[in-house]
Amino acid sequence: xxxxxxxxxxxxxxxxxxxxxxxxxxxxxxxxxxxxxxxxxxxxxxxxxxxxxxxxxxxxxxxxxxxxxxxxxxxxxxxxxxxxxxxxxxxxxxxxxxxxxxxxxxxxxxxxxxxxxxxxxxxxxxxxxxxxxxxxxxxxxxxxxxxxxxxxxxxxxxxxxxxxxxxxxxxxxxxxxxxxxxxxxxxxxxxxxxxxxxxxxxxxxxxxxxxxxxxxxxxxxxxxxxxxxxxxxxxxxxxxxxxxxxxxxxxxxxxxxxxxxxxxxxxxxxxxxxxxxxxxxxxxxxxxxxxxxxxxxxxxxxxxxxxxxxxxxxxxxxxxxxxxxxxxxxxxxxxxxxxxxxxxxxxxxxxxxxxxxxxxxxxxxxxxxxxxxxxxxxxxxxxxxxxxxxxxxxxxxxxxxxx
Amino acid sequence: xxxxxxxxxxxxxxxxxxxxxxxxxxxxxxxxxxxxxxxxxxxxxxxxxxxxxxxxxxxxxxxxxxxxxxxxxxxxxxxxxxxxxxxxxxxxxxxxxxxxxxxxxxxxxxxxxxxxxxxxxxxxxxxxxxxxxxxxxxxxxxxxxxxxxxxxxxxxxxxxxxxxxxxxxxxxxxxxxxxxxxxxxxxxxxxxxxxxxxxxxxxxxxxxxxxxxxxxxxxxxxxxxxxxxxxxxxxxxxxxxxxxxxxxxxxxxxxxxxxxxxxxxxxxxxxxxxxxxxxxxxxxxxxxxxxxxxxxxxxxxxxxxxxxxxxxxxxxxxxxxxxxxxxxxxxxxxxxxxxxxxxxxxxxxxxxxxxxxxxxxxxxxxxxxxxxxxxxxxxxxxxxxxxxxxxxxxxxxxxxxxx
Numbered sequence: 001x002x003x004x005x006x007x008x009x010x011x012x013x014x015x016x017x018x019x020x021x022x023x024x025x026x027x028x029x030x031x032x033x034x035x036x037x038x039x040x041x042x043x044x045x046x047x048x049x050x051x052x053x054x055x056x057x058x059x060x061x062x063x064x065x066x067x068x069x070x071x072x073x074x075x076x077x078x079x080x081x082x083x084x085x086x087x088x089x090x091x092x093x094x095x096x097x098x099x100x101x102x103x104x105x106x107x108x109x110x111x112x113x114x115x116x117x118x119x120x121x122x123x124x125x126x127x128x129x130x131x132x133x134x135x136x137x138x139x140x141x142x143x144x145x146x147x148x149x150x151x152x153x154x155x156x157x158x159x160x161x162x163x164x165x166x167x168x169x170x171x172x173x174x175x176x177x178x179x180x181x182x183x184x185x186x187x188x189x190x191x192x193x194x195x196x197x198x199x200x201x202x203x204x205x206x207x208x209x210x211x212x213x214x215x216x217x218x219x220x221x222x223x224x225x226x227x228x229x230x231x232x233x234x235x236x237x238x239x240x241x242x243x244x245x246x247x248x249x250x251x252x253x254x255x256x257x258x259x260x261x262x263x264x265x266x267x268x269x270x271x272x273x274x275x276x277x278x279x280x281x282x283x284x285x286x287x288x289x290x291x292x293x294x295x296x297x298x299x300x301x302x303x304x305x306x307x308x309x310x311x312x313x314x315x316x317x318x319x320x321x322x323x324x325x326x327x328x329x330x331x332x333x334x335x336x337x338x339x340x341x342x343x344x345x346x347x348x349x350x351x352x353x354x355x356x357x358x359x360x361x362x363x364x365x366x367x368x369x370x371x372x373x374x375x376x377x378x379x380x381x382x383x384x385x386x387x388x389x390x391x392x393x394x395x396x397x398x399x400x401x402x403x
Numbered sequence: 404x405x406x407x408x409x410x411x412x413x414x415x416x417x418x419x420x421x422x423x424x425x426x427x428x429x430x431x432x433x434x435x436x437x438x439x440x441x442x443x444x445x446x447x448x449x450x451x452x453x454x455x456x457x458x459x460x461x462x463x464x465x466x467x468x469x470x471x472x473x474x475x476x477x478x479x480x481x482x483x484x485x486x487x488x489x490x491x492x493x494x495x496x497x498x499x500x501x502x503x504x505x506x507x508x509x510x511x512x513x514x515x516x517x518x519x520x521x522x523x524x525x526x527x528x529x530x531x532x533x534x535x536x537x538x539x540x541x542x543x544x545x546x547x548x549x550x551x552x553x554x555x556x557x558x559x560x561x562x563x564x565x566x567x568x569x570x571x572x573x574x575x576x577x578x579x580x581x582x583x584x585x586x587x588x589x590x591x592x593x594x595x596x597x598x599x600x601x602x603x604x605x606x607x608x609x610x611x612x613x614x615x616x617x618x619x620x621x622x623x624x625x626x627x628x629x630x631x632x633x634x635x636x637x638x639x640x641x642x643x644x645x646x647x648x649x650x651x652x653x654x655x656x657x658x659x660x661x662x663x664x665x666x667x668x669x670x671x672x673x674x675x676x677x678x679x680x681x682x683x684x685x686x687x688x689x690x691x692x693x694x695x696x697x698x699x700x701x702x703x704x705x706x707x708x709x710x711x712x713x714x715x716x717x718x719x720x721x722x723x724x725x726x727x728x729x730x731x732x733x734x735x736x737x738x739x740x741x742x743x744x745x746x747x748x749x750x751x752x753x754x755x756x757x758x759x760x761x762x763x764x765x766x767x768x769x770x771x772x773x774x775x776x777x778x779x780x781x782x783x784x785x786x787x788x789x790x791x792x793x794x795x796x797x798x799x800x801x802x803x804x805x806x
Contacts, residue, residue: 020750020771077773085768157693240753242746287690287702290560290714299690302705302712309705309712311693343645347423350643365488368423370480 005089011035012104012124013088017234018042018079021246022120025075028059028067030123035104041076043083048072063119094235098209098224100128109134113141116279117253122232128208129228136171136198139256139321143173143276145269146180146261151294154262155183157286161259162187164313166199170320173255175247176202176223180261180269182216185223192226200227203254205239205247207231212239245271252276256320259284259310263297270297277306282319284310344369348377349397352387357394408492414438415507415527416491420637421445421482424649425523428478431462431470433526438507444479446486451475466522497638501612501627503531512537516544519682520656525635531611532631539574539601542659542724546576546679548672549583549664554697557665558586560689564662565590567716569602573723576658578650579605579626583664583672585619588626595629603630606657608642608650610634615642648674655679659723662687662713666700673700680709685722687713747772751780752800755790760797 012035019026019042030038032055040046057067092102103110103125111134114121135141142165146154162172162184172188174181185200192199200223204212208229211217223229232250233243248268252258252275260283263269273283285307288295301307310316341349344367351367352358358366364374378395381387385398415438422429422445433441435458443449460470495505506513506528514537517524538544545568549557565575565587575591577584588603595602603626607615611632614620626632635653636646651671655661655678663686666672676686688710691698704710713719744752747770754770755761761769767777781798784790788801 018771023771074773074776078771078776080773081764081767082771153692240750242750242753286693287698287705287712288692289556290689290691295690296714299712299714302690303714303718305708309690309702311699311702311706315706347643347645350645361484364484368421368426368481368485370477370483373477373481 005092008035008106009102009104009124010088010092011039013091013102013234014039014086015042016123016126016232017086017088017091017237018082019123021122021232021243022249023075024060024063024065024119025056025071026079027119027121027123028056028063028065029072029075031119032056032059035123042079043086044076044080048076059119065119088234091234091236094209095126095128098128098235099130100126100208100224100229101131103127103131103134111135111138111254113138114250114253117249120249122250124232126208126231126234127228128224128230129226131228135201135228135230135254138254140170141173141201141255142170142316142320143251143255143258143272144180144184144261145174145251145258145272147263147267147269147294147297148177148179148181149294150179150183150262151292153288153292154180154286154294157288158183158261159187161261161286161310161313161316162200163191165316166191166197168313168317169197170317171198171227172200173251174200174202175251175272176204176212176216176220176229178213178215182219184261185219185227189222189226194226198227201254202227202229203247203251204229204231205233205243207233207235207237209235210238244268248272249275249279252281253279255281257282257284257316259286259316260298260301260307261286262288262292262294263301264293265296265300267297270301273301273307283307284316284319286310344373345377345380348374349381349386352381352395352397354397357390357392357396359394363395408495411438411509412505412507412527413491413495414442416494416505416637417442417489418445419526419529419635420489420491420494420640421485422526424525424635424646425652426478427463427466427468427522428459428474429482430522430524430526431459431466431468432475432478434522435459435462438526445482446489447479447483451479463522468522491637494637494639497612498529498531501531501638502533503529503611503627503632504534506530506534506537514538514541514657516541517653517656520652523652525653527635529611529634529637530631531627531633532629534631538604538631538633538657541657543573544576544604544658545573545719545723546654546658546661546675547583547587547664548577548654548661548675550666550670550672550697550700551580551582551584552697553582553586553665554695556691556695557583557689557697560691561586561664562590564664564689564713564716564719565603566594568719569594569600571716571720572600573720574601574630575603576654577603577605578654578675579607579615579619579623579632581616581619585622587664588622588630592625592629597629601630604657605630605632606650606654607632607634608636608646610636610638610640612638613641647671651675652678652682655684656682658684660685660687660719662689662719663701663704663710664689665691665695665697666704667696668699668703670700673704676704676710686710687719687722689713747776748780748783751777752784752789755784755798755800757800760793760795760799762797766798 060067174184188200202223206212258276260269285298285301347367463470577587591603605626611634661679663672688701688704750770
């Protein structure tokens with residue numbers, strides 16, 4: 001592999017170790033100077049130059065971020081301690097051993113959806129798994145996320161949603177954590193069987209060579225084998241609070257819809273939901289018992305109008321937008337016998353006795369209708385078998401509708 | 404009582420038997436001619452007259468209802484069969500025996516909220532119970548409605564909501580049916596104890612002298628004794644499908660907020676919710692398990708944006724508007740230790756080892772921060788006891804926050 005490496009790829013690999021996720025100054029520098037020169041500047045091998053400093057400030061300003069003149073100087077100071085640790089060729093070799101590739105914005109396989117993150121977009125994506133066809137397109141990706149301490153209810157719903165999404169052709173994206181995340185990956189893999197589809201993608205806060213949490217190692221390995229593991233930090237990186245929070249924005253950006261299955265009043269899953277809403281993506285929340293603290297965060301999203309109520313995979317598919325001919329059938333389609341009746345006919349039907357029979361005059365009085373209307377209405381109800389005439393010319397409810 | 408009866412009251416009592424609920428032509432005639440003359444015309448004791456026919460048509464038109472010239476003639480035909488049954492003095496005497504009074508729009512006690520129903524407003528209200536102070540004002544009235552075949556979950560939630568509303572000074576309005584309605588009345592009565600407040604009002608589809616369903620007789624009697632039973636149809640009237648549907652609009656109109664606790668995909672409770680929304684009242688829906696058919700109607704309201712998600716009485720009070728100093732406290736207020744930290748300090752906190760200790764240089768590299776920032780951040784974290792210095796000048800996580 002050495003020797004044939006694209007210098008842009010190498011530079012971006014290095015920058016992803018130098019910069020923490022969402023280092024806006026770093027991203028602005030990369031945009032302004034290009035990856036290779038940005039690396040030279042960020043590592044102190046090339047001077048900044050007044051024009052470049054101004055361009056970086058301009059990049060920041062154009063994204064609504066205050067571009068103070070000192071920002072770049074302070075950033076250089078911040079990056080300096082990591083320069084000695086840079087070894088992008090080694091990191092890329094590690095990724096290759098794991099069967100992965102580095103995706104960069106310059107690649108045809110780069111998921112365009114990440115560009116919506118603007119100056120918070122990742123420098124590159126470290127992808128483990130078969131990514132030869134790229135990631136599925138935005139409207140085929142649905143995030144299913146939630147609490148680590150999920151309940152039996154949350155686990156069951158997650159399983160049904162993930163399986164239903166995969167069977168409809170969606171890829172289930174989640175964060176590889178315990179609880180809801182793990183169940184989402186597990187059920188997506190189970191629903192896909194050994195078919196050649198992309199059932200699930202795990203977006204990790206640590207390097208894709210690491211298994212965090214350790215208890216999910218087998219699941220994460222299987223996710224990499226039959227789906228993908230994706231991270232913006234290079235191999236070997238440990239998961240930190242900051243990286244967890246930032247990882248959530250990647251999940252939100254990659255998916256047309258993000259569904260929160262269970263979340264407490266304060267929960268990282270809500271952070272993902274807010275990222276999604278901020279990016280203009282659709283957010284869904286699964287309702288649950290008002291007595292369950294694990295549903296309180298979902299109900300909060302619903303109450304605040306930040307999320308749409310979703311009960312099954314079909315409803316999520318509807319939110320994700322069409323990838324085929326998705327639609328949500330109305331349950332309990334069976335119409336009631338009185339559906340579509342006019343007010344007069346409904347009044348008349350109510351007035352018709354179920355067991356005994358009655359006269360037209362009596363019906364007129366009980367229903368509060370004129371004699372002519374009663375006669376006309378009885379003809380219509382008789383046609384619908386809702387009314388029937390007795391042998392002696394009286395009327396009663398139709399025999400099949402005596403409820 | 405005879406002899407001293409207000410002729411307007413007697414006329415409206417009679418009209419409420421002649422007209423079915425929401426008989427717009429009847430209401431238009433009442434508005435145009437006044438109750439006494441309307442009764443003479445409606446019973447055929449006075450001619451209609453061209454001017455009056457035109458005024459009724461104009462009333463209908465002004466409310467967006469097509470006022471065909473034949474409308475009044477057809478209505479007269481419709482009302483005729485009931486004329487012989489009219490006995491308003493007898494109906495009023497029946498009500499008096501039950502300890503009730505007839506409220507008319509002319510009375511100071513008339514609930515103004517019903518005027519929002521315009522030409523669907525009731526002719527009068529047959530009220531059973533102590534109504535000497537009138538009904539509570541709109542923003543003290545909360546409807547709690549739902550399925551007859553409620554689940555244990557729905558019953559429990561209804562009980563909590565009704566009790567919580569009464570303890571906050573609200574009157575719980577419902578329809579007296581089995582299931583959610585009955586539990587709403589029952590819990591409201593229980594929460595009130597024998598205090599002199601108006602805990603609950605039952606709006607019935609039949610006369611207030613009847614007990615429907617029969618199994619709720621004791622509950623309805625108790626509701627009348629310590630709250631109110633209210634109907635727009637006179638004593639003796641039976642409940643019909645039409646009257647059930649129309650009764651729902653009264654519940655919706657009387658209350659600032661209508662909450663659906665449980666409802667199937669098709670349910671009468673949804674009808675009440677849609678009436679409420681149509682009147683500009685607030686609608687709440689209680690979430691539940693996605694596996695419960697009895698919550699499917701609530702989730703439908705939430706998904707369609709027709710209702711706000713409510714989990715407890717405090718949230719309903721918030722929707723009903725202020726009657727005192729209502730507010731919803733955020734649960735789980737306890738802040739996480741890292742709340743309010745800057746990005747830099749969060750990165751630094753993440754980098755601090757929990758058990759071992761480390762150097763400033765190493766911290767700078769791990770956190771991705773400059774040496775100066777690390778030193779400044781460590782001072783801040785030390786103040787918050789989030790970081791501590793070891794005897795040999797190294798750093799580690801603060802002893803109380805080693806999570």
